[in-house]
Amino acid sequence: MIAIDIHKKLKIGKGWSDLHVQLQAERGTITVIHGPSGAGKSTFLKVLAGLIKPETGSISVDGDVWLDTSSRIDLSPQQRKAGFVFQNYALFPNMTVKQHLQYATNDAAWIDELLSLGQLQTFADQKPDDLSGGQQQRLAILRAMAIKPKLLLMDEPFSALDQKTKADLLAGLKILWDKLQTTVIIVSHYPDELKDIADHQLYVSYQ
Numbered sequence: 303m304i305a306i307d308i309h310k311k312l313k314i315g316k317g318w319s320d321l322h323v324q325l326q327a328e329r330g331t332i333t334v335i336h337g338p339s340g341a342g343k344s345t346f347l348k349v350l351a352g353l354i355k356p357e358t359g360s361i362s363v364d365g366d367v368w369l370d371t372s373s374r375i376d377l378s379p380q381q382r383k384a385g386f387v388f389q390n391y392a393l394f395p396n397m398t399v400k401q402h403l404q405y406a407t408n409d410a411a412w413i414d415e416l417l418s419l420g421q422l423q424t425f426a427d428q429k430p431d432d433l434s435g436g437q438q439q440r441l442a443i444l445r446a447m448a449i450k451p452k453l454l455l456m457d458e459p460f461s462a463l464d465q466k467t468k469a470d471l472l473a474g475l476k477i478l479w480d481k482l483q484t485t486v487i488i489v490s491h492y493p494d495e496l497k498d499i500a501d502h503q504l505y506v507s508y509q
């Protein structure tokens with residue numbers, strides 16, 4: 303179970319807007335977040351990961367308190383260990399595909415399973431510059447899954463994939479998420495494309 307209630311002031315040009323998000327979701331569920339550009343969706347994911355501090359709020363994940371501003375609890379990103387798929391992938395230019403996964407886990411069988419899921423087996427020794435945009439995006443997803451996170455945060459994670467690749471990847475991910483009981487939050491500009499797998503939809507807008 304995750305329970306989130308956060309308030310964050312967003313800098314919008316010369317002014318400010320309020321981001322207030324409340325969400326409760328059972329463990330192992332998928333929540334799809336959508337809303338207008340600039341409303342604060344990416345910022346919300348970064349607040350959950352501990353990369354941006356909110357003014358006030360609380361976050362608990364499977365009984366662990368990650369944030370509670372009223373009692374000054376604020377775990378670091380390293381302590382929260384959320385999986386994060388960044389909109390711009392944030393890959394390491396000098397690491398090969400396999401090294402990205404080895405950085406996250408020592409489990410060779412798990413790495414092979416992930417490479418197969420992302421159809422990247424034949425690219426294991428390539429660096430990001432030698433990959434297509436879709437291959438880079440799949441690597442970013444595999445790396446986030448490699449740590450088997452309790453909470454997986456994905457920011458527009460399928461934007462560079464064609465329909466077939468996306469459908470195949472999603473089917474494989476869904477099996478893994480169910481097995482590992484991963485709680486997933488996905489920001490998407492096309493929530494309808496995920497409506498078959500979404501347990502919750504959350505609309506984030508300007509306030």
Ligand SMILES: Nc1ncnc2c1ncn2[C@@H]1O[C@H](COP(=O)(O)OP(=O)(O)OP(=O)(O)O)[C@@H](O)[C@H]1O
Pocket residue numbers: 311312313314315337338339340341342343344345346354
């Ligand atoms: N650390 C921060 N503190 C305050 N405001 C921020 C911070 N980071 C980003 N912002 C502002 O928050 C606003 C929302 O940005 P964000 O990237 O979260 O929107 P978004 O909903 O993900 O947009 P898009 O759909 O275009 O990706 C922007 O105006 C940005 O300048």
